[in-house]
Amino acid sequence: MKFSFKFSNLLGTAYRKGDLLFSPDGNTVISPVGNRISFFDLKNNKSFTLPVESRYNYTTLCISPNGCTLIAINEEGEADLISLISKSVLHKHRFNGAVACACFSPDGNYFAVGKGNSAFVFRAPGPLLDSFNPFVMERVFHGAFDEVTWIDWSSNSLLIAVGSKDMSTRLYGVKMLSKFQYCSMASHTDIIMGCFFEKNSLDLNTVSRNGQVCVWEANFEMSDLQPIEVPVKKARKGDKSDSEDDVVIREDHEGKESSVAKSAEVTSDTSGEKLTYKRLGRYYIHPQVKGEKNPLLTSCAYHQQLRILVSGFSNGSFFIHELPDVTLIHSLSISDDEISSLRLNCTGDWIAIACKERGQLLVWEWQSETYVMKQQGHFNNMECLCYSPDGQFIATGGDDAKVKLWNTTTGFCFVTFSEHTGSVTGIQFSRNGKFVISASTDGTVRAFDLTRYRNFRTFTSPRPVQFSCVAMDSSSEFVAAGGQDVFEIYLWSLKVGRLLEVMSGHEGPVASVAFSPSPASTALASVSWDRTLKLWNAIETGSQHETISLNSDGLRVVYRPDGEEVAVATLDAVISFFNVRTSQQTGSIEGRKDLGSGVSDTDLISARRNLEGKAFNSLCYSADGQCILAGGLSKNVCIYSVQESLLLKKFEITQNRSFDAVDDFINRRNMTEFGNLALVEEREDDTNGPLSIRLPGVRSGDMASRSFKPEVRVFSLQFAPTGQAWAAATTEGLLVYSLDQGLVFDPYFLDIGITPETVKNTLKTKEYCKALMMAVKLNEQKIILEVIEGVPPAEIELTVKSLPAMYVERVLKFIAMSMESSAHLEFYLEWVRHMLLVHGAKLKTGSPLLSPILIAIQKSISRKTEHLQKLCDFNKYTLKYVQRLGELSGCGMKIKEEDVNMESDSNEEDDVLIPCAYAIEMDQ
Numbered sequence: 001m002k003f004s005f006k007f008s009n010l011l012g013t014a015y016r017k018g019d020l021l022f023s024p025d026g027n028t029v030i031s032p033v034g035n036r037i038s039f040f041d042l043k044n045n046k047s048f049t050l051p052v053e054s055r056y057n058y059t060t061l062c063i064s065p066n067g068c069t070l071i072a073i074n075e076e077g078e079a080d081l082i083s084l085i086s087k088s089v090l091h092k093h094r095f096n097g098a099v100a101c102a103c104f105s106p107d108g109n110y111f112a113v114g115k116g117n118s119a120f121v122f123r124a125p126g127p128l129l130d131s132f133n134p135f136v137m138e139r140v141f142h143g144a145f146d147e148v149t150w151i152d153w154s155s156n157s158l159l160i161a162v163g164s165k166d167m168s169t170r171l172y173g174v175k176m177l178s179k180f181q182y183c184s185m186a187s188h189t190d191i192i193m194g195c196f197f198e199k200n201s202l203d204l205n206t207v208s209r210n211g212q213v214c215v216w217e218a219n220f221e222m223s224d225l226q227p228i229e230v231p232v233k234k235a236r237k238g239d240k241s242d243s244e245d246d247v248v249i250r251e252d253h254e255g256k257e258s259s260v261a262k263s264a265e266v267t268s269d270t271s272g273e274k275l276t277y278k279r280l281g282r283y284y285i286h287p288q289v290k291g292e293k294n295p296l297l298t299s300c301a302y303h304q305q306l307r308i309l310v311s312g313f314s315n316g317s318f319f320i321h322e323l324p325d326v327t328l329i330h331s332l333s334i335s336d337d338e339i340s341s342l343r344l345n346c347t348g349d350w351i352a353i354a355c356k357e358r359g360q361l362l363v364w365e366w367q368s369e370t371y372v373m374k375q376q377g378h379f380n381n382m383e384c385l386c387y388s389p390d391g392q393f394i395a396t397g398g399d400d401a402k403v404k405l406w407n408t409t410t411g412f413c414f415v416t417f418s419e420h421t422g423s424v425t426g427i428q429f430s431r432n433g434k435f436v437i438s439a440s441t442d443g444t445v446r447a448f449d450l451t452r453y454r455n456f457r458t459f460t461s462p463r464p465v466q467f468s469c470v471a472m473d474s475s476s477e478f479v480a481a482g483g484q485d486v487f488e489i490y491l492w493s494l495k496v497g498r499l500l501e502v503m504s505g506h507e508g509p510v511a512s513v514a515f516s517p518s519p520a521s522t523a524l525a526s527v528s529w530d531r532t533l534k535l536w537n538a539i540e541t542g543s544q545h546e547t548i549s550l551n552s553d554g555l556r557v558v559y560r561p562d563g564e565e566v567a568v569a570t571l572d573a574v575i576s577f578f579n580v581r582t583s584q585q586t587g588s589i590e591g592r593k594d595l596g597s598g599v600s601d602t603d604l605i606s607a608r609r610n611l612e613g614k615a616f617n618s619l620c621y622s623a624d625g626q627c628i629l630a631g632g633l634s635k636n637v638c639i640y641s642v643q644e645s646l647l648l649k650k651f652e653i654t655q656n657r658s659f660d661a662v663d664d665f666i667n668r669r670n671m672t673e674f675g676n677l678a679l680v681e682e683r684e685d686d687t688n689g690p691l692s693i694r695l696p697g698v699r700s701g702d703m704a705s706r707s708f709k710p711e712v713r714v715f716s717l718q719f720a721p722t723g724q725a726w727a728a729a730t731t732e733g734l735l736v737y738s739l740d741q742g743l744v745f746d747p748y749f750l751d752i753g754i755t756p757e758t759v760k761n762t763l764k765t766k767e768y769c770k771a772l773m774m775a776v777k778l779n780e781q782k783i784i785l786e787v788i789e790g791v792p793p794a795e796i797e798l799t800v801k802s803l804p805a806m807y808v809e810r811v812l813k814f815i816a817m818s819m820e821s822s823a824h825l826e827f828y829l830e831w832v833r834h835m836l837l838v839h840g841a842k843l844k845t846g847s848p849l850l851s852p853i854l855i856a857i858q859k860s861i862s863r864k865t866e867h868l869q870k871l872c873d874f875n876k877y878t879l880k881y882v883q884r885l886g887e888l889s890g891c892g893m894k895i896k897e898e899d900v901n902m903e904s905d906s907n908e909e910d911d912v913l914i915p916c917a918y919a920i921e922m923d924q
Contacts (some may be wrong), residue, residue, distance in 0.1 A: 009728075013359060018340075052087070053655070054082065055655060097116060143184070154211050158175060189212065192209075211284050212283070216280065256400075286439075301908055312339030351363070373412075385717070415425070427470070443467065445460075484509045489536075492514060505547070512554070513525070522540070531570075533550055567642075569619050577642065593611075626643065632713075634714065638651075653732070788829070817856070
């Protein structure tokens with residue numbers, strides 16, 4: 001089994017904090033999710049996350065007008081220039097401080113950045129530059145007296161409007177312009193939250209935090225401002241131009257100070273009228289109530305063509321107004337928490353709304369008042385996960401008492417169950433994938449139907465118990481759950497819905513239970529904090545069990561896929577393996593050093609002492625049972641070889657320093673003669689109330705404090721049934737890693753004479769079986785695809801019969817992978833049918849990897865069935881609609897036929913409708 005797993009997608013987190021963006025075509029929402037960036041394609045109903053990771057959370061995003069370049073800046077001021085074509089970072093730049101806003105010019109030649117009380121203008125990277133230096137500073141403006149909060153460009157890309165916390169808006173020229181000099185507008189009574197130019201005009205609209213909107217009219221048209229060419233002289237030492245009156249001190253891209261000609265305040269037109277603004281009106285877009293604390297405006301967006309202003313407030317409500325009269329069009333409240341970011345797409349139909357307190361991301365179509373997309377991750381930590389049998393869905397349970405189902409193909413959550421009232425501690429799919437069960441600390445185990453999306457079974461215990469784990473047998477008839485405060489295991493019948501057995505024997509909280517995956521077995525294994533592993537067969541022998549002593553508290557138990565062995569993770573970071581028939585230990589793995597120390601900023605102990613508290617709390621066997629995946633109180637996920645007890649590969653799930661326990665050592669810059677500065681909690685202002693002291697022992701943070709850094713942890717992980725991916729529920733969300741087949745060269749019985757040219761020549765001579773064997777030996781994906789699709793459908797059966805058994809599994813695996821993206825569904829189904837008919841008997845007794853291959857084929861067929869079903873339903877209802885229209889307009893059709901003197905038979909109407917149906921189907 002190969003382990004070239006690469007980060008594939010991030011599920012479970014739709015938004016963290018920062019700026020939302022729409023793509024230039026208006027069909028994709030770009031959202032910062034921690035130190036990664038996710039794209040939600042609303043047209044194709046898909047989401048993906050860029051394989052780009054920053055050292056801190058992204059907060060500021062801006063995209064070029066052509067949609068090829070994205071600039072992402074994190075909370076520490078580190079900027080990444082990302083190519084959306086290659087999905088890679090082209091350049092990194094440090095601004096040495098937090099950046100409030102960034103914006104590309106409409107022509108794409110410049111981008112402006114607001115940092116501190118300054119606005120920086122850079123030349124945008126592109127082919128126009130002689131050399132690729134992405135961050136070449138063009139201008140810098142220091143006019144603001146407080147921090148810059150917003151930057152907007154005029155339509156001709158010559159002016160920028162800069163709003164700041166000093167309650168004023170300033171206009172600057174990127175180049176020297178006729179009839180323009182420095183311009184400032186101060187009429188607000190609170191912080192500027194937005195300033196927007198009108199389309200092809202110099203008129204301006206400004207919005208402040210207290211909901212105040214000012215409409216400004218310019219005395220000139222945009223065409224009146226023309227760039228002025230100024231000859232540039234090479235400065236010499238001692239020239240008058242080098243005096244302090246004619247230079248502006250700025251920071252270059254390396255953070256050093258340099259002097260540049262102060263052209264912003266030099267104009268060739270010293271006489272005549274200059275650009276000025278007149279305030280046409282001042283409005284309040286939110287009702288002001290005297291004597292009450294009015295909500296603050298937290299975000300806003302403006303559409304230049306439609307002239308509509310969208311504003312979001314701290315109480316979760318947002319308003320849509322039409323300018324310049326500021327007429328209310330629509331208002332809605334989405335939650336009780338503040339709206340963090342708003343964006344309008346290019347057509348003005350969709351509004352993207354984000355709330356960082358709930359991790360919520362909405363796309364609202366305001367004209368029809370419907371949701372285009374509504375996504376929200378778990379409010380608190382994600383505690384458990386489980387793959388569906390076909391690998392198409394993932395079910396997760398969280399501390400917010402919710403069960404969510406995620407589609408691994410689209411990346412969207414399509415259903416949420418909120419019947420639980422306590423933290424969900426365990427979850428599992430049924431063998432047929434039609435329902436899912438979950439255990440919770442509210443004392444219930446619930447079964448949810450995935451066809452009607454309802455809770456159809458609820459299991460309880462004779463006395464209140466906080467359930468810590470749950471398991472279901474291979475026949476999906478029995479459900480077992482372990483207690484956290486009552487040290488017993490409860491067994492229910494799913495069909496009858498009754499409690500069958502209460503199994504006692506543990507003397508501590510039951511940490512994990514697992515049923516044997518063997519079809520004919522109902523064996524059950526459980527581990528507890530009492531340092532024991534117990535093997536049960538409750539259906540046949542009741543509470544009789546066999547006890548195996550452990551060296552430390554048991555945290556997790558899993559069965560090998562063949563049911564002959566169990567793996568147990570204990571508190572001393574050891575993974576032990578036991579034979580279930582002989583109860584003898586067959587091996588062990590010491591994994592403490594592989595976990596990593598992960599010292600918190602506020603830890604008072606050394607990294608070595610901190611490492612003693614680390615342990616694995618989640619295990620999962622690979623499909624062949626030869627390897628095991630382990631994760632726990634660390635940022636590392638390890639894959640071990642069971643037979644050799646060796647570490648094969650270690651994955652670092654995050655590099656995000658915005659989380660705690662990411663670094664292995666405390667930063668020495670925080671260590672002073674007075675102690676660790678990280679232990680001192682700072683407050684921005686007095687509005688946050690009194691300082692709250694963090695409670696000892698709280699790893700996820702004290703919610704009563706002003707701020708906290710959650711600790712990086714892996715709560716649960718599992719291999720996909722197809723074996724091509726694995727998922728981990730972490731502090732960041734649901735991370736999915738999949739195999740990157742393009743990076744693996746894995747020849748199979750390769751000979752010297754087998755080359756791509758010889759394979760193609762053999763295919764041309766119509767020796768299909770020989771060409772297929774040669775392509776499999778070479779193991780190049782493109783060549784195998786060319787050979788398989790080059791075999792005529794009539795020759796498939798003969799080719800499969802001539803294929804040796806040693807090649808069948810590999811060919812079947814390739815077909816399962818190709819069916820995901822191929823449009824030749826019937827062609828590949830013919831290959832699968834003939835291979836199973838000819839080699840089915842041998843495959844039953846073959847490799848254990850066959851089961852994941854068949855599951856992958858089933859997953860592909862299910863996805864294709866869903867797509868075809870949607871297409872057929874659309875055509876069916878469209879045909880009914882067209883037929884009904886024909887019936888209603890029958891009289892008109894007769895008149896038209898009489899006018900042209902057409903001789904029609906009885907089947908003429910059908911002949912007219914059939915091309916319409918064909919056209920509809922072809923469009924889809």
